[in-house]
Amino acid sequence: MTTTLETPGASTTLPSAGQPGGTPAAGAAAGAAAARSAGASGVRHLVSITDLDRDGMLGIFHLADAFKEVAERPIPRVPALRGKTVATLFFEASTRTRLSFEAAAKRLSADVMSFSASSSSLEKGESLRDTVETIDAMGVDAMIVRHKSSGVPSQVRAWTKASVVNGGDGQHEHPTQALLDCYTIREALLDRTPAGETPPEDLRGMRIAIVGDVRHSRVARSDVLAMTALGAEVVLVGPRTLLPPSLDGWPVKATPDFDGVLDSLDVVYLLRIQRERAQAALLPSMEEYHERFGLTRERAARLDERVLVMHPGPMNRGVEIAPEAADLPSSLITRQVKNGVLIRMAVLFHLLGAGGPLPAGAFGGTESGGGADA
Ligand code: CP
Numbered sequence: 001m002t003t004t005l006e007t008p009g010a011s012t013t014l015p016s017a018g019q020p021g022g023t024p025a026a027g028a029a030a031g032a033a034a035a036r037s038a039g040a041s042g043v044r045h046l047v048s049i050t051d052l053d054r055d056g057m058l059g060i061f062h063l064a065d066a067f068k069e070v071a072e073r074p075i076p077r078v079p080a081l082r083g084k085t086v087a088t089l090f091f092e093a094s095t096r097t098r099l100s101f102e103a104a105a106k107r108l109s110a111d112v113m114s115f116s117a118s119s120s121s122l123e124k125g126e127s128l129r130d131t132v133e134t135i136d137a138m139g140v141d142a143m144i145v146r147h148k149s150s151g152v153p154s155q156v157r158a159w160t161k162a163s164v165v166n167g168g169d170g171q172h173e174h175p176t177q178a179l180l181d182c183y184t185i186r187e188a189l190l191d192r193t194p195a196g197e198t199p200p201e202d203l204r205g206m207r208i209a210i211v212g213d214v215r216h217s218r219v220a221r222s223d224v225l226a227m228t229a230l231g232a233e234v235v236l237v238g239p240r241t242l243l244p245p246s247l248d249g250w251p252v253k254a255t256p257d258f259d260g261v262l263d264s265l266d267v268v269y270l271l272r273i274q275r276e277r278a279q280a281a282l283l284p285s286m287e288e289y290h291e292r293f294g295l296t297r298e299r300a301a302r303l304d305e306r307v308l309v310m311h312p313g314p315m316n317r318g319v320e321i322a323p324e325a326a327d328l329p330s331s332l333i334t335r336q337v338k339n340g341v342l343i344r345m346a347v348l349f350h351l352l353g354a355g356g357p358l359p360a361g362a363f364g365g366t367e368s369g370g371g372a373d374a
Pocket of ligand 1: 093094095096097098168177312313314
């Protein structure tokens with residue numbers, strides 16, 4: 001039995017109830033989430049993780065589960081978004097987010113347009129608005145936007161008919177990072193579930209420490225919102241200068257005492273430390289930071305082998321994380337990157353697909369109509 005979603009020009013089979021990660025509600029959940037994130041024009045966006053509620057996030061995870069099977073094919077490509085165009089508009093450096101969105105779009109058979117600020121007419125003085133409107137005029141269905149200023153992806157929605165996805169904006173949010181982080185934790189829990197037992201649907205019961213420069217981190221903001229919506233308990237750890245000045249509205253606790261919470265954790269999530277924070281006197285030296293707030297070799301040795309270690313990348317080995325800790329068997333850092341492609345496939349399909357029920361057998365087909373894609 002299959003649960004199906006609809007997308008124009010392609011058919012897509014999702015796992016059904018009884019299959020790992022599948023529920024009959026998957027399509028409905030994704031559809032509900034789509035409605036929640038739709039603007040007045042009906043175009044769907046993902047600017048904040050709050051554009052998805054708990055069921056919306058689970059709907060994305062079920063789609064990612066379905067795409068996992070596609071990723072394992074010799075030619076990992078399906079025609080789900082054939083005829084669609086995805087533009088990546090990165091005004092700030094990126095390795096993971098940009099490449100995984102581009103890989104995700106290609107695996108769904110979308111065309112990809114890649115904009116790079118440093119080689120664009122921005123260098124000749126063209127404005128952000130004119131740049132966006134120029135790309136919109138070429139006909140794109142989705143824009144993935146990264147910018148150093150908070151709020152730019154939200155503003156871009158007003159300048160385009162395309163769906164806008166926030167690829168990380170200033171100190172605001174990085175919603176697809178939060179989705180892939182939660183999906184990766186959930187996947188690790190599924191892997192540990194004994195045969196015959198029901199796997200957990202969300203992150204209930206997990207105690208997660210987010211450690212580092214929480215105050216300036218868009219990843220921390222989106223992760224707190226996503227993890228707590230999925231039932232996890234989150235504690236923020238860092239020097240007081242790098243913790244939020246107020247926790248009003250944040251369903252979390254905060255402490256500067258990493259060692260005090262270390263033994264109670266299920267997940268240690270390290271954030272990247274930017275060297276300019278030390279220059280701004282928000283931090284002691286990098287060496288002292290590593291001793292007090294890093295996942296040092298000694299702290300890593302204290303961790304139970306079931307405690308998961310995560311980092312969004314890029315890592316500063318030897319600052320927030322000791323090289324040995326990054327390479328522990330319980331480290332999910334490479335899995336986070338791998339799952340990033342699946343999650344971004346799910347997000348693009350969710351935003352650009354029709355969102356309703358679709359004919360069965362959809363992912364059974366390929367661009368060439370069956371078997372492997374050429
Ligand atoms: N995690 C993350 O956003 O990495 P990039 O800056 O390489 O995209």
